[in-house]
Amino acid sequence: MNFSEFNWKAMPDAAGHFGAYGGRFIAETLMEPIYQLEQAYHSLKNDPAFQAEFDRDLKHYVGRPSPLYLAERLTRELGGAKIFLKREDLNHTGAHKINNTIGQALLAKHMGKTRIIAETGAGQHGVASATIAARLGLECVVYMGAEDVQRQAPNVFRMKLLGATVVPVHSGSKTLKDALNEAMRDWVTNVDDTFYIIGTVAGPHPYPAMVRDFQAVIGREARQQILEQDGRLPDALVACVGGGSNAIGLFHPFLADESVAIYGVEAAGSGIATGKHAAPLTAGKSGVLHGNRTYLMEDDNGQIIETHSISAGLDYPGVGPEHAWLKDIGRAHYVAVTDAQAMEGFHTLTRKEGIIPALESSHAMAYVLELAPKMSKEQSIIMCLSGRGDKDINTIARLEGISL
Amino acid sequence: MSRIAACFQTLQAQGKKALIPYITAGDPHPSITVPLMHSMVEAGANIIELGVPFSDPMADGPTIQLAHERALVHNTSLTSILAMVQAFRQTNQTTPVVLMGYLNPIEIMGYEAFAQAAQVAGVDGVLTVDLPPEEGKQVLPLFKAHGLDPIFLVAPTTPAHRMQAIAEAASGFIYYVSLKGVTGANTLDTAQVAERLKQMREYTQLALGVGFGIKDAATAAAVGQVADAVVVGSALIKQVEATPDDHPRIIKNISGLLASMRTALDA
Numbered sequence: 087m088n089f090s091e092f093n094w095k096a097m098p099d100a101a102g103h104f105g106a107y108g109g110r111f112i113a114e115t116l117m118e119p120i121y122q123l124e125q126a127y128h129s130l131k132n133d134p135a136f137q138a139e140f141d142r143d144l145k146h147y148v149g150r151p152s153p154l155y156l157a158e159r160l161t162r163e164l165g166g167a168k169i170f171l172k173r174e175d176l177n178h179t180g181a182h183k184i185n186n187t188i189g190q191a192l193l194a195k196h197m198g199k200t201r202i203i204a205e206t207g208a209g210q211h212g213v214a215s216a217t218i219a220a221r222l223g224l225e226c227v228v229y230m231g232a233e234d235v236q237r238q239a240p241n242v243f244r245m246k247l248l249g250a251t252v253v254p255v256h257s258g259s260k261t262l263k264d265a266l267n268e269a270m271r272d273w274v275t276n277v278d279d280t281f282y283i284i285g286t287v288a289g290p291h292p293y294p295a296m297v298r299d300f301q302a303v304i305g306r307e308a309r310q311q312i313l314e315q316d317g318r319l320p321d322a323l324v325a326c327v328g329g330g331s332n333a334i335g336l337f338h339p340f341l342a343d344e345s346v347a348i349y350g351v352e353a354a355g356s357g358i359a360t361g362k363h364a365a366p367l368t369a370g371k372s373g374v375l376h377g378n379r380t381y382l383m384e385d386d387n388g389q390i391i392e393t394h395s396i397s398a399g400l401d402y403p404g405v406g407p408e409h410a411w412l413k414d415i416g417r418a419h420y421v422a423v424t425d426a427q428a429m430e431g432f433h434t435l436t437r438k439e440g441i442i443p444a445l446e447s448s449h450a451m452a453y454v455l456e457l458a459p460k461m462s463k464e465q466s467i468i469m470c471l472s473g474r475g476d477k478d479i480n481t482i483a484r485l486e487g488i489s490l
Numbered sequence: 491m492s493r494i495a496a497c498f499q500t501l502q503a504q505g506k507k508a509l510i511p512y513i514t515a516g517d518p519h520p521s522i523t524v525p526l527m528h529s530m531v532e533a534g535a536n537i538i539e540l541g542v543p544f545s546d547p548m549a550d551g552p553t554i555q556l557a558h559e560r561a562l563v564h565n566t567s568l569t570s571i572l573a574m575v576q577a578f579r580q581t582n583q584t585t586p587v588v589l590m591g592y593l594n595p596i597e598i599m600g601y602e603a604f605a606q607a608a609q610v611a612g613v614d615g616v617l618t619v620d621l622p623p624e625e626g627k628q629v630l631p632l633f634k635a636h637g638l639d640p641i642f643l644v645a646p647t648t649p650a651h652r653m654q655a656i657a658e659a660a661s662g663f664i665y666y667v668s669l670k671g672v673t674g675a676n677t678l679d680t681a682q683v684a685e686r687l688k689q690m691r692e693y694t695q696l697a698l699g700v701g702f703g704i705k706d707a708a709t710a711a712a713v714g715q716v717a718d719a720v721v722v723g724s725a726l727i728k729q730v731e732a733t734p735d736d737h738p739r740i741i742k743n744i745s746g747l748l749a750s751m752r753t754a755l756d757a
Contacts, residue, residue, distance in 0.1 A: 101624065111593060111620040113549040115645035115670055118652065257555055263546060270548045275671040277647060374593045374620065375546060387567040388598030389545040 087415055094341045097408070102291020105414060107407035110290040112377045119277045124292040126197050131299065136192065143188045144303060148178045154311035154468070160438045167321065167461035169454060171471045172308045174332060181444065181473030182304060182332040183214040187283055189300035191218040194281035201225040201280045205269040207234055207262035207328065208399035208446060209241025210473055211285030216250035226250040229268040231261035234398045241477050259392045262402045266376055286329025287406030290377030294406050301335025308468050309339050316466055322347040322457060325470040326449040327367070327420065328400035330409045332472035341417060350409060351453045353395035354422035364393035366405050367413050367420040380407045396425035397445035427452040432475065432482065444473035445481065493586040493614045494639050494662040497536055498697040498718065507714040507755045509534055510699060511748055512590065512723030514541035514557035515574055516566025518734040524577045526741055531585050533745040534752030539617070539721065542571055542591030549619045551674030553724040556731065568595045568604065572611040579612035588615035588641055601629045605636040615639035615662045623659040630659060643667050644690060657694035663719060664694060668702045674724035678703030684716040707754035714755040722751065
């Protein structure tokens with residue numbers, strides 16, 4: 087496959103397939119609403135007025151463009167490639183999630199929906215959804231695994247302050263996948279007035295393509311910024327991958343740039359060999375869950391197995407179908423780092439650059455710590471710093487035996 | 491003629507409606523499933539829907555979610571369920587069995603391997619909740635080649651053109667979901683259901699079943715007025731939930747509820 091000549095924008099195909107992945111594997115009740123959503127999205131996507139509204143919100147409400155920051159001290163200490171951080175942590179609400187929620191909430195408004203629902207893991211997508219719902223005056227219900235409600239308490243309180251109802255989900259593993267199941271059940275019941283804002287590049291078509299399009303602002307800005315600052319394209323991109331929305335947002339505008347190596351970093355939890363991880367691309371296999379075919383963590387009977395990660399946002403047994411496809415065609419490489427490595431990434435960035443990263447983004451950082459020293463000083467890496475770490479300080483303190 | 495088609499033909503000739511109970515295979519324990527299937531037939535069931543438990547049953551309400559969880563505790567799998575069907579077939583060659591579940595267990599077993607094994611075991615139909623006809627281009631021909639009727643759902647949100655496409659892909663019967671929501675939900679509007687079934691009749695000669703919201707003899711009888719088949723699930727599972735450790739009582743209570751529905755349907 088010739089990566090530089092391939093028409094990347096032609097993916098997915100009309101039925102939402104990225105090769106063998108993606109598609110629309112949902113109950114009949116949701117099929118027509120999904121077609122309506124697709125139709126609404128396609129007509130608004132190319133509508134200059136809608137795009138202008140979206141761009142205006144990104145600029146004045148989110149604070150875009152987010153900076154591309156050369157981490158000079160870290161670069162010097164690692165002694166290899168220049169490390170550029172795409173500062174999604176500086177967005178309003180503190181993560182990349184807001185880019186997508188603004189897009190989908192505007193779509194919901196145009197479709198005349200009065201109620202939005204969302205699933206959340208780390209709580210960043212829940213906060214971003216609650217935020218935009220507050221601003222647009224929409225009712226908002228956020229489903230969150232009961233275990234995540236415990237470990238992300240500050241974000242739960244933020245959502246409540248913003249006027250959202252947070253529903254703890256006690257079924258299954260009580261984490262992100264179960265929150266998604268419950269949000270789907272709400273949607274199938276309240277489909278007439280409700281818009282489901284999926285937070286990542288997964289779910290039935292058109293969600294993976296739509297969320298990617300809303301997040302691709304990350305990569306478009308980064309590409310332009312690095313050409314301005316460094317005069318050349320980067321040699322590598324690094325982003326953490328749970329569902330994979332910040333990663334696809336950074337990667338997509340660079341797919342045709344064949345010289346740019348692309349690395350997605352999954353959560354290896356206690357280590358791939360222990361089986362306690364959340365790395366379907368690294369150690370899973372193909373299957374169907376949550377409306378799409380993709381790589382999954384599953385057993386030999388096709389049951390989804392519990393995932394383990396220090397990071398609630400990466401604690402998910404599936405991954406966006408476009409990542410599955412990018413892995414198979416060899417355009418992107420997927421690696422995994424452990425909880426312990428992520429902690430090292432967290433502390434390194436905090437102490438060397440004065441930036442406290444989210445535990446999700448700390449996984450990307452951990453891989454940069456490995457990759458940068460192997461590259462030359464003329465080369466560069468863009469890492470997506472997808473979110474800030476304030477929400478994680480309780481977790482970090484607990485893990486290190488510190489009481490706050 | 492498939493066992494499902496033959497079943498509806500016989501019932502039609504007798505002027506009767508089909509009673510289709512749903513239970514989750516392996517709930518609360520794999521040992522109860524085959525005896526329960528036989529008892530349900532004795533109580534008046536015409537077709538058995540056997541739920542294949544899945545870790546993430548997105549279209550099911552809390553009652554059936556818990557049934558899946560109970561079944562999975564005992565490692566109930568597609569393979570062990572096919573063995574249950576085979577055991578059931580030792581003494582019952584006439585009552586059709588439909589497997590109802592989600593695509594992933596079938597996908598992981600392999601489409602061809604599953605279709606073949608299901609046929610050998612004596613399965614008659616497969617209802618895959620998260621497999622719309624659009625995504626079935628690979629697997630549906632394999633089902634048909636192995637004598638398995640693909641059963642599809644039609645929902646309150648399904649427009650006419652989709653009804654037609656579903657009618658073309660389906661065989662055995664078509665299952666109308668009486669309301670927007672998950673299994674086990676409460677309200678059912680018989681007049682509205684009748685209207686939708688009339689609309690579906692324009693596209694298909696297949697038997698039309700109705701499920702979701704049927705919980706007792708009265709609702710069964712009301713739906714029996716307008717449909718060819720009545721599907722009951724969560725109301726039965728609640729009998730399992732009530733006394734999970736008392737298998738004889740589960741069998742007695744489920745059979746009792748079904749018998750009352752049978753009587754009401756035949757009245």
